[in-house]
Amino acid sequence: MKNSSRRGMRLLSATAIVAAAAVLAGCSAGGAPSSSATPKPNLSRPANEIHIYALGDAAAAVEQAAADRFNKTSEVKVIVDKGSSAGVDYAANVRSSLGTSTAPDIFMSYGAAGIKPYISANALYPLDDFIAQDPKLKSSFLPSVFNEEVVDGKSYGVPMRGVGPVVLYYNKTVLDQAGLKPPTTYNDLLGQIDKLKSAGVTPIALGGADKWPTLMWYEYFYTREVGNADVSKALAGDSSIWGSDASKKALADIRGLVDSGAFGTNYQSVHYANDGSPKLLSSGKAAYELMGNWNYGTIAGDDPGFATTNLGWTTFPTVGGSNVDDLAGNLSNYYNVAADTRYPDTVAKFLAALYGDDFVKGELAIGNLPPTTSAGSLIDSTPGLTPSAQSFLQFQLGIITKAPSFQLSWDQSVSTASAAPMLNAMTSYFSGDSDEASFISAMQALKN
Amino acid sequence: MTSSSVVEKLAVTRAPSRPRRRGGLPQVGRPGIGWAMPAFLFFGLFALVPLAFGVYLSFTSYEGIRLVPPTWIGLDNWVRLFKDPQVLQSLTVTLILVLLAVVTQTPLSILIGVWAAGNQRGRAIVVAIYFVPLLMSTAAVTVLWASMLDPNFGIPAALPWLFGDGNLLGNQWSALGVIAFIYLWGATPLHTLIYQGAARSIPRTIYQAAEIDGAGTVRQFFSITLPQLRATIVTDVILIVVGTFTTFDLIFILTGGGPNQKTAILPFFMYEQGFQAFDIGYGSAVAIVLVVICGVVSIAMVRLTGFEKMESSQEGV
Numbered sequence: 001m002k003n004s005s006r007r008g009m010r011l012l013s014a015t016a017i018v019a020a021a022a023v024l025a026g027c028s029a030g031g032a033p034s035s036s037a038t039p040k041p042n043l044s045r046p047a048n049e050i051h052i053y054a055l056g057d058a059a060a061a062v063e064q065a066a067a068d069r070f071n072k073t074s075e076v077k078v079i080v081d082k083g084s085s086a087g088v089d090y091a092a093n094v095r096s097s098l099g100t101s102t103a104p105d106i107f108m109s110y111g112a113a114g115i116k117p118y119i120s121a122n123a124l125y126p127l128d129d130f131i132a133q134d135p136k137l138k139s140s141f142l143p144s145v146f147n148e149e150v151v152d153g154k155s156y157g158v159p160m161r162g163v164g165p166v167v168l169y170y171n172k173t174v175l176d177q178a179g180l181k182p183p184t185t186y187n188d189l190l191g192q193i194d195k196l197k198s199a200g201v202t203p204i205a206l207g208g209a210d211k212w213p214t215l216m217w218y219e220y221f222y223t224r225e226v227g228n229a230d231v232s233k234a235l236a237g238d239s240s241i242w243g244s245d246a247s248k249k250a251l252a253d254i255r256g257l258v259d260s261g262a263f264g265t266n267y268q269s270v271h272y273a274n275d276g277s278p279k280l281l282s283s284g285k286a287a288y289e290l291m292g293n294w295n296y297g298t299i300a301g302d303d304p305g306f307a308t309t310n311l312g313w314t315t316f317p318t319v320g321g322s323n324v325d326d327l328a329g330n331l332s333n334y335y336n337v338a339a340d341t342r343y344p345d346t347v348a349k350f351l352a353a354l355y356g357d358d359f360v361k362g363e364l365a366i367g368n369l370p371p372t373t374s375a376g377s378l379i380d381s382t383p384g385l386t387p388s389a390q391s392f393l394q395f396q397l398g399i400i401t402k403a404p405s406f407q408l409s410w411d412q413s414v415s416t417a418s419a420a421p422m423l424n425a426m427t428s429y430f431s432g433d434s435d436e437a438s439f440i441s442a443m444q445a446l447k448n
Numbered sequence: 449m450t451s452s453s454v455v456e457k458l459a460v461t462r463a464p465s466r467p468r469r470r471g472g473l474p475q476v477g478r479p480g481i482g483w484a485m486p487a488f489l490f491f492g493l494f495a496l497v498p499l500a501f502g503v504y505l506s507f508t509s510y511e512g513i514r515l516v517p518p519t520w521i522g523l524d525n526w527v528r529l530f531k532d533p534q535v536l537q538s539l540t541v542t543l544i545l546v547l548l549a550v551v552t553q554t555p556l557s558i559l560i561g562v563w564a565a566g567n568q569r570g571r572a573i574v575v576a577i578y579f580v581p582l583l584m585s586t587a588a589v590t591v592l593w594a595s596m597l598d599p600n601f602g603i604p605a606a607l608p609w610l611f612g613d614g615n616l617l618g619n620q621w622s623a624l625g626v627i628a629f630i631y632l633w634g635a636t637p638l639h640t641l642i643y644q645g646a647a648r649s650i651p652r653t654i655y656q657a658a659e660i661d662g663a664g665t666v667r668q669f670f671s672i673t674l675p676q677l678r679a680t681i682v683t684d685v686i687l688i689v690v691g692t693f694t695t696f697d698l699i700f701i702l703t704g705g706g707p708n709q710k711t712a713i714l715p716f717f718m719y720e721q722g723f724q725a726f727d728i729g730y731g732s733a734v735a736i737v738l739v740v741i742c743g744v745v746s747i748a749m750v751r752l753t754g755f756e757k758m759e760s761s762q763e764g765v
Contacts, residue, residue, distance in 0.1 A: 095726065121516045274598065
């Protein structure tokens with residue numbers, strides 16, 4: 001009895017331990033690796049189908065509509081599979097499925113840094129042959145956006161969905177009541193902080209509990225103080241730029257703004273999601289929010305009345321007079337093609353739909369501004385857009401057309417290994433937990 | 449025919465279908481090893497094989513792309529792991545959370561479990577409501593709590609005299625407190641259920657005898673209930689410890705490891721390395737560390753509490 005209970009207990013302990021091990025270690029297992037030879041059409045993929053793995057948010061409906069139109073005349077059908085709505089999870093799913101027969105034929109990426117490992121693994125289909133047969137596959141898109149995924153002279157991605165510049169949103173009523181106008185310079189903004197605080201509002205809403213909204217403040221101060229050309233070099237590994245005077249000036253600007261109390265005292269507990277920072281703005285508890293263009297849709301979905309009447313937007317203030325029109329944010333999303341797709345011709349034909357008027361209008365209707373040369377002329381003829389939404393789209397078109405350069409979001413510009421440590425270094429400096437020297441050395445230590 | 453000859457005859461008749469085992473011991477009530485095969489197979493396939501593969505990956509550099517196989521790099525990940533200050537910080541935070549979980553969940557679960565084992569008026573309704581958190585996924589619950597804890601629109605905004613500016617997730621200790629509280633709220637019903645079952649199995653006669661001897665409710669609780677629950681307490685504390693060591697979704701959704709990585713417990717750190725940085729080799733090394741720690745802690749607890757020496761808690765009744 002005693003021995004058997006002891007054995008039983010040992011077995012129970014061992015079971016618990018190894019089960020925990022399986023859960024933890026098992027999720028690290030990427031499956032049996034195969035050789036890295038150049039993939040050929042994979043005949044074990046489904047017959048007469050190509051699969052698109054779409055980011056599973058509202059915009060997936062536009063892709064589904066494009067697939068429905070395409071399938072009316074195509075022998076090989078386009079199937080839209082909706083994936084995670086979180087970019088990180090989406091990217092992880094793509095990564096773990098590539099090289100299998102169930103991997104998508106077409107999938108999304110955010111820029112060159114994200115696809116470089118796939119290019120090295122020969123997992124992506126270069127699109128130059130497609131473009132040679134259909135030059136509009138390239139010429140229909142804004143060159144600055146299209147060129148992001150041209151790597152070593154080969155095109156790997158077709159822009160899709162919308163451009164995503166980060167802009168400064170404001171609550172018109174709050175500013176009116178405080179007797180203020182949207183700032184045009186950093187000093188303007190800094191000068192408004194005390195007035196807004198004494199009016200009982202948080203000057204700037206920030207979802208600091210999610211790390212990425214904080215990143216946007218770095219992006220713009222560096223765009224203005226350092227310039228996008230040098231920011232790109234720094235993100236590509238030129239570590240001297242992080243230690244430059246311009247970099248230190250940008251960090252001092254950020255410190256000055258945070259220390260002025262611009263973000264309030266509890267921004268580290270505010271999320272962007274779950275009625276967090278956008279609601280601070282729409283409810284009149286905050287005056288400003290720096291956020292991507294998708295914020296318009298978020299606010300309009302939550303409070304359409306506010307979006308159409310009291311929501312304002314402007315470009316990031318100038319800082320010192322340099323690089324005043326430069327932008328930061330997400331250039332676009334891109335569709336990439338698996339190298340072992342079974343039906344490359346169908347894929348090429350479907351990609352052509354992404355610059356077609358129907359697709360562009362579908363994107364405009366949900367508030368996205370596709371990076372096509374046609375988008376501007378289609379804004380006014382797209383049904384269902386409110387005057388406010390049209391005005392926001394025209395504003396975006398204006399700043400994108402005017403911008404000499406557009407810096408892709410930093411977390412999309414660096415290797416996946418660097419994104420998390422970079423965001424951690426940023427939130428740490430922002431909250432005053434680390435100093436300028438620690439931030440600079442953390443950025444210089446990033447892997448490329 | 450005598451009764452003994454009938455027995456002999458039956459024995460002879462059955463003999464061919466029941467071959468004698470070594471030692472000739474009766475096999476009645478002792479099923480053969482074959483019955484355990486499905487469980488062993490399942491365990492081997494879904495526990496041992498992935499574990500072995502995880503150990504292998506911890507000695508490799510692997511980006512998670514199947515087309516590029518893992519590269520053997522020997523002890524590099526392990527050397528890096530022991531030098532990485534974030535590992536020590538994550539381990540410390542993990543241990544703090546484990547301690548918080550044990551000291552909050554265990555007494556509360558025992559008290560409510562013992563109460564729920566009784567037959568008070570209205571008990572069933574209260575218990576049914578109390579067990580609701582068990583039915584909800586941690587992810588859903590955490591999203592709900594994240595919303596309720598919003599400093600500007602949630603509970604802190606309604607009770608500023610208690611929460612100040614509501615910056616609960618903005619410093620390490622209040623963030624850990626919030627995590628421990630949500631974990632307590634979500635996990636206690638399960639542990640309570642375990643204690644409820646255990647308390648119900650304590651024979652009433654012991655209490656009746658104690659009552660005759662003049663023992664009050666408190667004395668009965670400390671002198672009868674707690675000692676009788678000893679085996680359950682050890683098992684349940686192991687469950688809490690291992691469960692907290694592997695908590696991930698709560699941290700991931702609520703704090704993202706913040707503020708400034710100060711709530712980044714080991715499983716979260718493992719996720720960051722494995723699935724955000726796609727440094728699967730290093731992430732696997734962290735996973736193996738977790739496995740070893742959970743194993744050592746479980747075995748140590750069993751040894752230190754003398755659990756394996758325990759016979760039935762009802763012995764002597």
